[in-house]
Amino acid sequence: MVEALIWLEETRFSTWMRESGPAFFSSLVFHSIGMAFVTGIHVATDLRILGVAPGxxxxxxxRYTPVLWASLVVVTVSGLLLLLAYPAKALTNPVFYFKLVAIAAALRIMRALMRGLLGDSRHDAAPAPRKARILAGVSLALWAAVITSGRFLAYTAEVMLASHLLY
Amino acid sequence: MESLLNSIGQKSGIYDFMHTSWGWPTVESLHFFGLSLLIGTIGLWDLRLLGVARAIPMTALHKLVPWGVGGYLLNVCTGFLFVVSAPNQYLYNPAVQIKFSLMAIAGLNILVFYRFAYRPVKAAVTGATAPVQARAAAAVSLACWIGVIVCGRLITYFRPPYHWCFWC
Structure with a gap:
């Protein structure tokens, strides 16, 4: 495991991600913008299900799913680039796996809502059923957890590079 | 200015709270949640004016905007906590200066929007394209808020005294 991480972080691309400067900080910038739209569209949809903006x-x-997909591509690509820059930093940190599980659960919930409640305009007139409201509330909590764990990743990392584990 | 902010941070205990092991990242997380709320409401409103999701009635979607104002206020509060905890890292930081300028432009743009564009938007029929002045204001708004995120993320890379810019 440690050997594999050392191999990865010593590849030319990983080294370039760390050392070029703009490669790393532009990935951070794109990750933030993508995060704002991914989380933002989810939050707005959840608020709507919970009864905000009833009109x-x-x-x-x-109708915002094309924007959501584009933003998901941006966060995923920038996230993978950030991961490649410091693979051991994230992969040795349990917070990183918590973040991934929370993202998977939140996306799963949105898929269920999109196919169910939001999938049929005939449901639009009635207030959202209790189950959908609970899912919307859980979705909000999960996105808050994703943001929080993402931010805490920078503060809870125990190693920056796998090669540091050798000494 | 710097010493005033410093003394606010020190005397209120904000500085001590922010420098606990979890203080800074917790407030950062709230700041990120506030920006998501702002983009998720005001950003989606801007996109609607620009022609995305045109089937959504504009006046109905506008009811989301107060939630974005809430996100903005959350970020003013959390942002204040950062600034009073390390004033010299922010006041002389070109990323912060550009960020605040973009926020000022976005604020002026709001005034322009409600003065010149909101009435025709309210009068528009469902499914209509937004009037041109509303589209222009939406483009300015979206560009400013995305710029605010970019500058906010870059603050850490332009910390004085290790920074460069032609006016610093």
């Missing part, structure tokens, strides 16, 4: 037909919140 907006609920199923029409799906």
């Amino acid at each position: 907006v037909p609920r199923s029409l919140m799906r």
